[in-house]
Each structure stands twice: as structure tokens, then as C-alpha cells.
Amino acid sequence: xxxxxxxxxxxxxxxxxxxxxxxxxxxxxxxxxxxxxxxxxxxxxxxxxxxxxxxxxxxxxxxxxxxxxxxxxxxxxxxxxxxxxxxxxxxxxxxxxxxxxxxxxxxxxxxxxxxxxxxxxxxxxxxxxxxxxxxxxxxxxxxxxxxxxxxxxxxxxxxxxxxxxxxxxxxxxxxxxxxxxxxxxxxxxxxxxxxxxxxxxxxxxxxxxxxxxxxxxxxxxxxxxxxxxxxx
Numbered sequence: 053x054x055x056x057x058x059x060x061x062x063x064x065x066x067x068x069x070x071x072x073x074x075x076x077x078x079x080x081x082x083x084x085x086x087x088x089x090x091x092x093x094x095x096x097x098x099x100x101x102x103x104x105x106x107x108x109x110x111x112x113x114x115x116x117x118x119x120x121x122x123x124x125x126x127x128x129x130x131x132x133x134x135x136x137x138x139x140x141x142x143x144x145x146x147x148x149x150x151x152x153x154x155x156x157x158x159x160x161x162x163x164x165x166x167x168x169x170x171x172x173x174x175x176x177x178x179x180x181x182x183x184x185x186x187x188x189x190x191x192x193x194x195x196x197x198x199x200x201x202x203x204x205x206x207x208x209x210x211x212x213x214x215x216x217x218x219x220x221x222x223x224x225x226x227x228x229x230x231x232x233x234x235x236x237x238x239x240x241x242x243x244x245x246x247x248x249x250x251x252x253x254x255x256x257x258x259x260x261x262x263x264x265x266x267x268x269x270x271x272x273x274x275x276x277x278x279x280x281x282x283x284x
Contacts, residue, residue, distance in 0.1 A: 055139065057113060058114040058140075059140065059143040060143075061110045061113040061114035061116075062110075062114050062117060062140055062143040062147065063146055063147035063150070064110070064147065065106045065110045065114070065118045065147070066144045066151060066223050067154060068106055068151060069106055069118050070147070070148045070154075070155070070223075070224065070228070071152075071154040071158070072098055072102035072103075073095070074152055074155035074227075074234075075098075075155035075159065076098030076099065076102075077233055077234035077235035078161070078233050078235075079094070080092075080094035080098075080234065091234060092211065095211070095234065096208050099208065099211070100207065101204070103200075103204045103207055104200050104203075104204035106118070107199065108200045114140075115132070116200075117132075117140060118144060118223065119220075119221040119224075120141045120221075121188065121221065121222055121252075122187075122191060123144070124137065124141075124250070124253065125188055125191075125253055125257055147223070147227075148223040148226050148227025149230055152227045152231045155231065155233075156231065164230075165230065166230060166232060166238075166239060167230070167232045167237050167239070168236075169236045169238055170240070171216060171238065171241040172240075172241045176215055176245070177247075178248070179216035179218070180216045180219060180245050180248035180249050181249070181251050181255070182214055182252060183210045183220040183249075183252065184248070184250075184251075184252030184253050184256070185253070186210060187203065187207065187256075188252070188257065188260075189256040189260060190202050192256065192260040207220065216245070219237070220249060222249055225237060225242050225249070
């Protein structure tokens with residue numbers, strides 16, 4: 053039952069995150085009169101606010117991963133049971149599609165659609181690697197109690213400093229394939245994004261290890277100092 057509760061939280065959180073990303077993109081595009089920069093700003097601000105709230109609300113339940121790359125890293129670190137990894141990913145991917153459909157329903161759009169927005173090329177792939185690298189590094193190194201704010205702030209910044217507008221999430225890529233909207237991505241562009249995201253996540257783990265101090269070793273029991281200490 054505890055795992056089911058966590059899986060529900062992951063599916064719900066990912067669905068709501070995708071509905072925020074896609075829905076705010078649709079609203080921004082409709083209201084901004086062709087001003088792409090203003091539409092992106094509105095989309096980014098909505099995502100920052102939504103992501104912060106979702107992490108705060110659902111983090112205590114499931115860890116608020118909403119992202120297969122995060123779940124894989126946490127499983128490798130022993131912070132997520134290996135048996136729970138694939139169910140987590142399945143819940144995230146399912147939630148992502150449901151979130152896209154929810155956004156479409158709210159805006160009277162066709163529920164079933166595929167994006168035609170091509171996002172490809174070396175610059176886009178590098179951008180996704182950088183976006184995911186930064187996201188995972190923030191998650192791994194953020195002080196306790198500040199993860200939600202720091203993750204939301206980073207994603208908001210990465211919307212603007214990366215060429216890809218920072219998907220940084222294989223589940224987001226999956227869900228956005230099913231939305232031919234401002235936030236969509238063509239299915240043919242998705243594999244390159246996902247590969248770049250996992251490479252970025254792996255690089256973040258390596259950087260985190262390099263930035264962390266070496267673990268303190270206890271004194272060798274056979275050393276003269278420790279032997280003397282036992283007799284004091």
C-alpha cells in the first residue's frame with residue numbers, strides 16, 4: 053500500500069506538472085498575439101510556480117521525482133528501492149500523457165494529437181544535457197528544506213538560458229509528444245532529447261562526487277594512537 057501511495061503521488065504530480073506546462077503554453081500563445089518571447093515568459097513563470105507547489109505538496113509522499121532521470125539517479129544512490137524504479141517510471145510516463153490530455157480538455161482541444169514541432173540538432177541536445185545536469189546537481193546539493201524553491205528557480209532560469217527551453221525530464225518529453233501546441237515536441241525529436249538528458253544526469257552525479265568532501269575514516273584500530281586511547 054505504501055508503494056501504491058507513492059506511485060499515485062508520482063502519477064498525479066507528473067500529470068499536473070504537464071498540464072501546467074502545456075496549458076500555460078496554450079494560454080500564453082493565445083493571449084500574446086504572436087509575441088513568442090512574452091509567451092515563453094508566461095510559460096516559464098507558470099511552470100516555476102506549479103513546480104514549486106507540486107514538490108512541496110507531494111515531496112513528503114514520494115520524493116516528488118516526476119522525472120525518470122531523477123528516479124534512476126536516486127535508485128543508483130540507494131535512496132529509491134530498485135524494485136520501485138520501474139513502477140515509478142511507469143507512473144511518471146502515464147501521468148505525463150494524462151496531463152497532456154487534461155490540458156487539451158481544458159482548452160477544448162482534440163485530446164488525441166501528436167506534436168509536429170521539430171526540436172533537433174546539436175545545440176538542442178547540448179542544451180538538454182546542460183539543463184538536466186543543472187537540475188540533478190541542484191537536487192543532489194540543495195540544502196534540506198530548500199529543494200523545491202531551488203529546483204523551481206533553476207528550471208525558470210533554464211527556460212531562458214538553454215536553447216531547448218529546458219525539458220530536463222524524459223517524462224516531460226514523452227507527454228509533450230502528445231500535444232501539438234506551444235510546448236510540444238515532435239516524436240522524431242524525442243530520442244535525442246532523452247539521450248542527452250540521461251547523459252546530463254550522469255554527469256551531474258560525477259560532478260556531485262567531485263564536489264563532495266571525502267568520507268571521514270575512523271582511526272585504524274591497530275594504530276598506536278587508537279591503542280593508547282583505549283587504555284586511557
